[in-house]
Amino acid sequence: MTAGADTRADAEQAWAKPGGEDHHATRLQRLVKRFGRGTVIGVPYVWLLLFFLLPFLIVLKISFAEFRLGLPPYTPLLEWIEGSYLQIRLALGNYLFLLDDPLYALAYLNSLKVAAVATGIALLIGYPMAYAIARASPSWRSVFLLLVILPFWTSFLIRVYAWIGILKNNGLINNALMALGLIDEPLPLLNTEFSLYVGIVYSYLPFMVLPLYATLEKMDVSLMEAAADLGCRPFKVFLTVTLPLSMPGIVAGSMLVFIPAVGEFVIPDLLGGAGTLMIGKVLWSEFFNNRDWPVASAVAIAMLVFLVIPIVIFQHYQQKQAERAEES
Amino acid sequence: MTDTMARSGTAAAARPEGSRPGAVLRRAEARPIIEVDDVVKTFGDFVAVDHVSLTIREGELFALLGGSGCGKTTLLRMLAGFERPTAGRILIGGQDMTDTAPYDRPVNMMFQSYALFPHMTVEANVAFGLRQDGLPKAEIRERVADMLDLVQLAPFAKRKPHHLSGGQRQRVALARSLAKQPKVLLLDEPLAALDKKLREKTQLELVTIQERVGTTFVIVTHDQEEAMTMADRVAIMDSGRIIQVDTPHALYEYPNTRYVAEFFGTVNLFEGVLIEDEPDHILIRSEALANPVFVGHGISAREGATVWVALRPEKLAVSRVPPETPHNWDRGIVEDIVYLGGISTFHVRLASGALARVTTQNQERMAEPEITWDDEVVLSWRPDNVVVVTS
Numbered sequence: 001m002t003a004g005a006d007t008r009a010d011a012e013q014a015w016a017k018p019g020g021e022d023h024h025a026t027r028l029q030r031l032v033k034r035f036g037r038g039t040v041i042g043v044p045y046v047w048l049l050l051f052f053l054l055p056f057l058i059v060l061k062i063s064f065a066e067f068r069l070g071l072p073p074y075t076p077l078l079e080w081i082e083g084s085y086l087q088i089r090l091a092l093g094n095y096l097f098l099l100d101d102p103l104y105a106l107a108y109l110n111s112l113k114v115a116a117v118a119t120g121i122a123l124l125i126g127y128p129m130a131y132a133i134a135r136a137s138p139s140w141r142s143v144f145l146l147l148v149i150l151p152f153w154t155s156f157l158i159r160v161y162a163w164i165g166i167l168k169n170n171g172l173i174n175n176a177l178m179a180l181g182l183i184d185e186p187l188p189l190l191n192t193e194f195s196l197y198v199g200i201v202y203s204y205l206p207f208m209v210l211p212l213y214a215t216l217e218k219m220d221v222s223l224m225e226a227a228a229d230l231g232c233r234p235f236k237v238f239l240t241v242t243l244p245l246s247m248p249g250i251v252a253g254s255m256l257v258f259i260p261a262v263g264e265f266v267i268p269d270l271l272g273g274a275g276t277l278m279i280g281k282v283l284w285s286e287f288f289n290n291r292d293w294p295v296a297s298a299v300a301i302a303m304l305v306f307l308v309i310p311i312v313i314f315q316h317y318q319q320k321q322a323e324r325a326e327e328s
Numbered sequence: 329m330t331d332t333m334a335r336s337g338t339a340a341a342a343r344p345e346g347s348r349p350g351a352v353l354r355r356a357e358a359r360p361i362i363e364v365d366d367v368v369k370t371f372g373d374f375v376a377v378d379h380v381s382l383t384i385r386e387g388e389l390f391a392l393l394g395g396s397g398c399g400k401t402t403l404l405r406m407l408a409g410f411e412r413p414t415a416g417r418i419l420i421g422g423q424d425m426t427d428t429a430p431y432d433r434p435v436n437m438m439f440q441s442y443a444l445f446p447h448m449t450v451e452a453n454v455a456f457g458l459r460q461d462g463l464p465k466a467e468i469r470e471r472v473a474d475m476l477d478l479v480q481l482a483p484f485a486k487r488k489p490h491h492l493s494g495g496q497r498q499r500v501a502l503a504r505s506l507a508k509q510p511k512v513l514l515l516d517e518p519l520a521a522l523d524k525k526l527r528e529k530t531q532l533e534l535v536t537i538q539e540r541v542g543t544t545f546v547i548v549t550h551d552q553e554e555a556m557t558m559a560d561r562v563a564i565m566d567s568g569r570i571i572q573v574d575t576p577h578a579l580y581e582y583p584n585t586r587y588v589a590e591f592f593g594t595v596n597l598f599e600g601v602l603i604e605d606e607p608d609h610i611l612i613r614s615e616a617l618a619n620p621v622f623v624g625h626g627i628s629a630r631e632g633a634t635v636w637v638a639l640r641p642e643k644l645a646v647s648r649v650p651p652e653t654p655h656n657w658d659r660g661i662v663e664d665i666v667y668l669g670g671i672s673t674f675h676v677r678l679a680s681g682a683l684a685r686v687t688t689q690n691q692e693r694m695a696e697p698e699i700t701w702d703d704e705v706v707l708s709w710r711p712d713n714v715v716v717v718t719s
Contacts, residue, residue, distance in 0.1 A: 225410055226443035228430040230457035230508065240456075244447050 056304075063297035066091045074293050094298035104282065104299065108306060111279040114268075115261035118200040119208075122257045123250065125201065126208035130249070131242075133209070134216035145213070148206050160199055160270050167195050167271070191273025199267040207256035215249025216242075251314075259307055279303055358386040360422075361512055361544050362407065367416030369402050376402040377413075378568035384512075389538050389545045391555040393591075394565035400548045403565075404514050407546065408437045421511050431460070436510040440517040442501035444489040450476070450500050451485040457508040475503040478537060495526050502534070506541060515547045519554060531557045552592055556580075564588050580640075585719050589638040596639045596684045605631045611655070612637055612716065616682035622655035624711040629718050636717050643713040644686040646674055646699060650706045657708035660684060662701055674699070676707060 065074035066089075079087045098104045133144040151159060166172045167189040174186040189195055219242070227237040265280035272278070279299065286296035362384040369377040377399045384390045392400040405411045406418060409430035418426045425433055436457065444453050454475050458468045476482045479499035489497055498518065505513055518534065519527045535558050538545050549555050555562045556576040563573040564587075572579060572588045583589035586597060600614030600621065612621040612635060621637050629635060651657055660676035663683070667690075674686045684707060699705055 220441060220443065222439045222441050222443040223445060225408075225430070226437070226439055226445075226504075227456070228410075229408060229435075229437045230504070231431045231460035232456075233431055236460075241445060 059297045059300055062293050063094055063301050064090045064092070065294045065297075066093070067292050067294050072293070073291055091294070094294045095302070097295060098298055098302055103277075104279075104302075107277045107279045107282045108303070110277045111262045111264075112306075114196065114200070114278060115258045115264075118197055118204070118261050119254050119258045121197060121201045122205050122208040123254060126205055126212055126253060127246075127250075129205075130209045130212035130216055133213050134219075141217075148209050148213075151206070156203065157266065159203065160267055163195070163199055163202065163271055164190060167198070190271065191275075193272075193276075196268055196272035196276055199271040200261050200264060203267060204257040204261060207260075208253040211252035211256065212246065212249040215246045215252075219245055255311070259311075262307060263303060358388070360384065361386040361388075361420065362546070363417075363419040364403070364407075365417040365419065367403070367406065367413045367418060369399075369406060369411060370414045375568050377406070379416075380568070380570050382563060382570060382573065384544060384546060387542055387544055389535065389547070389558055389560045391547045391549055391559035391562045392565060393549055393552060393555040393562050395550060395591075397567075398565040399568040400550075400565050401516060404437075404516055404546065404548045407512070408435060408514050409433050434510055435512040435514055436505040436508055437514040437516065438501050438505040438518055440520060442489075442497050442521075444497060444500055444504070446489055449486050449488055450481060450492070453489065453500055454504045454507050456504065461508070471507060475507045478506070478540070479503045494521055494523075495530065498522060498530065502537070506537075506543065509541075510543060512544045512546060515545060517548055517550070519549075519551075527554070528557075534558060556592075562592075564591060566591075581715070583638065583715060583717060586636050586638070586717055589636075589715065589717060594641055594685060596641065596644070598637045598639075598682065600635055600637055602627075602629055602631050602633045602635050605629070609711075610716070616678060616680045618658045618679055620655050621714060622653075622711050623714045623716055627716055627718070633718065638715040638717060639684075639709055639713070640715075641673065641685040641687040642671075643709055644684065645708050646676070646686050646688060646705050647708065648699075648706065651708050656711060656714070657706055658684075659704060659706055662699060662703045662705055665699075665701065674705075676705060678707075 061077050062074055065077060067073065068075050075089060075091070077089060079089065081087045129148075133141055133148070136144060164171070168174070169186040169188075169190070171190070173189060174183070177183045178186065223241055223245070224237050227241045228234070232240065263280045263283075264278065265284050268276040268278045268281050269284070283296055283299050283303070286292050286299055290296075360383045362382070364380055364382040367377055367380050368375070380399075380403060392403060394400045402411060406413055407420075409425070409428060409432075413426060416426070417424055420433060420435060445456065448456070451472055454472045455468050458471055463471075472485075473482065476485055479502055481496060481499055481503065484492060484496060489500065492500065498521070502518070505515075515534075519530055522530060531554060534545075547555070547558065559576060561573060561575055562579055564571045564579065566587055572584050574582070576592075579588060579592045583592060583595075589595045589597065598614045598616040598621075600612040600617075602610060603613045603620065604611035605626065607626045609625070610623045610627055612623070614621060614637060617637075627635070650659070658678050660678040662674055663677045664675035666673040666675070669690070671687050671689055674688070676684045676686060678684055686707060
């Protein structure tokens with residue numbers, strides 16, 4: 001938030017400079033001055049408007065429509081009745097239906113649970129990774145960072161398929177264990193909660209590691225030395241100094257893992273098996289199996305609200321805290 | 329090394345006009361608190377600390393002085409336990425602590441960056457070390473209050489470090505590192521981040537606090553004036569070695585090398601050859617000076633040896649008429665005058681082409697400047713004001 005304000009102030013200053021000699025400025029300079037800034041700031045707004053707000057409004061509109069056979073497969077929101085008056089039809093039935101059928105509530109709750117557990121595991125694995133990278137020598141650091149980012153060069157889908165190859169009954173792990181004689185029959189690894197978590201944690205781990213690395217790398221090593229100097233043993237140094245100071249990285253990384261994990265569809269579908277109840281899968285089957293666009297849209301909107309509200313509250317709280325820190 | 333140590337001891341005891349003669353006398357007899365025994369520290373091929381031996385006495389305010397990369401900070405970090413010596417031993421309070429972890433050492437460090445915990449209040453920062461010792465809460469509270477009083481920060485106890493000024497942060501760092509009443513306090517460039525005015529004031533404050541708490545202070549600094557102002561004894565370091573350890577007075581008046589003479593204060597150095605070596609006097613002929621240099625004591629070098637004559641600017645006299653001796657004077661032209669209020673520095677170009685700096689005190693307010701630019705002047709000095717170094 002503040003970073004945005006700073007950039008803006010900087011931009012203002014930069015533009016204020018030629019302003020001092022305004023009467024010397026050419027027409028072009030004045031034009032650039034007037035519209036240049038607006039354009040630069042405007043581009044991302046136009047982008048968000050076109051590719052975020054507009055689709056969102058369309059989905060919102062559909063969520064208030066009713067299912068019908070035809071093209072499009074839902075009733076229009078606005079309709080001219082006999083060409084004389086405009087009829088607005090807001091069908092709230094879709095939302096009521098979500099409350100009615102426990103399937104949706106269960107799917108939401110299960111999604112939140114799966115996302116929360118996966119985030120926790122990703123944090124437990126990602127934190128030591130990020131810490132080790134941040135404390136490695138500068139040349140090794142870039143190698144490790146590259147390794148973290150490397151999987152992105154392969155398609156997400158292919159990486160998830162690869163896990164099927166590893167986990168299935170005659171896959172890598174089971175074959176290896178059987179060859180070693182440790183097990184007689186294949187372990188059921190695929191299509192379990194285990195494989196679901198493996199998939200989610202594996203896929204989203206870089207999003208946990210990178211913000212954590214950024215926070216830990218910036219941290220002043222002399223703070224930890226100071227703690228040790230004052231009689232603190234290494235693990236306690238971690239608990240009292242390193243961990244609290246890396247909180248911004250923990251929060252950012254957790255958000256980046258938790259939010260997409262809640263709505264994840266591909267991983268539960270491919271690795272989680274038929275029994276996995278997650279809201280992303282429900283959404284998919286509403287859209288493509290049931291072809292009930294209005295209910296699917298309502299599911300999507302509800303999911304968004306579920307996710308956005310806690311984030312907004314969190315940000316509001318964080319901003320309050322920052323303001324309070326500023327005041328005191 | 330031992331040679332230097334022994335001499336420094338007598339010099340400290342004999343220092344006549346020291347700012348704290350009582351303290352110095354007391355410390356000369358005090359027992360050693362830190363003994364650095366032939367310590368070497370290498371990083372890869374780089375030798376940061378090269379066979380350093382050093383004894384620091386209880387209650388002393390000791391300064392490690394040197395340019396950047398001279399090894400002074402590495403030596404300090406080895407005392408704190410953040411670096412392990414490649415060879416040699418470090419004794420603190422008589423115990424071998426070479427391999428002891430930082431959290432088990434009876435020393436505390438004040439960091440150059442202060443390293444205050446940003447997520448804790450001033451109070452919590454100061455209490456941090458005491459909490460690690462598991463002291464009762466009431467005692468911690470009392471000790472923290474005492475410390476904050478000592479550094480005059482009591483009204484700021486509840487603030488976070490980033491709401492303090494640089495000088496206040498420096499004092500929090502000091503309070504935090506003193507709170508555990510360490511045997512030795514290590515200070516890494518404690519004043520480097522402060523502006524000049526505040527630095528000068530804080531130098532004296534630090535000395536006052538040190539005298540009040542009686543803790544041994546080891547200060548790392550690159551600022552010669554800072555070391556002079558604060559320290560009882562100073563070790564001058566260069567490329568990992570200790571060149572000389574002595575009181576500021578002895579370092580200034582009896583430097584043992586050209587490096588020390590130049591590093592510690594301003595000096596005019598003239599290379600010369602020893603032409604006469606008697607037990608009670610020596611004569612040096614220098615190409616830079618028209619007349620030979622007469623020194624009223626013998627030195628341990630043979631005739632024909634190359635030596636350097638070191639003359640402090642304030643020990644030279646400027647006049648119009650030459651003295652009636654065949655030694656210790658030269659003629660030159662005034663090339664520049666630097667007026668600094670209390671003193672003026674004359675840059676005099678000698679006949680040989682060498683440049684000499686002379687400082688004079690401006691004692692009379694109404695006096696007309698007698699000597700001005702491009703005047704021909706005579707520089708002279710007393711035989712006992714000459715320092716001769718052989719390396």
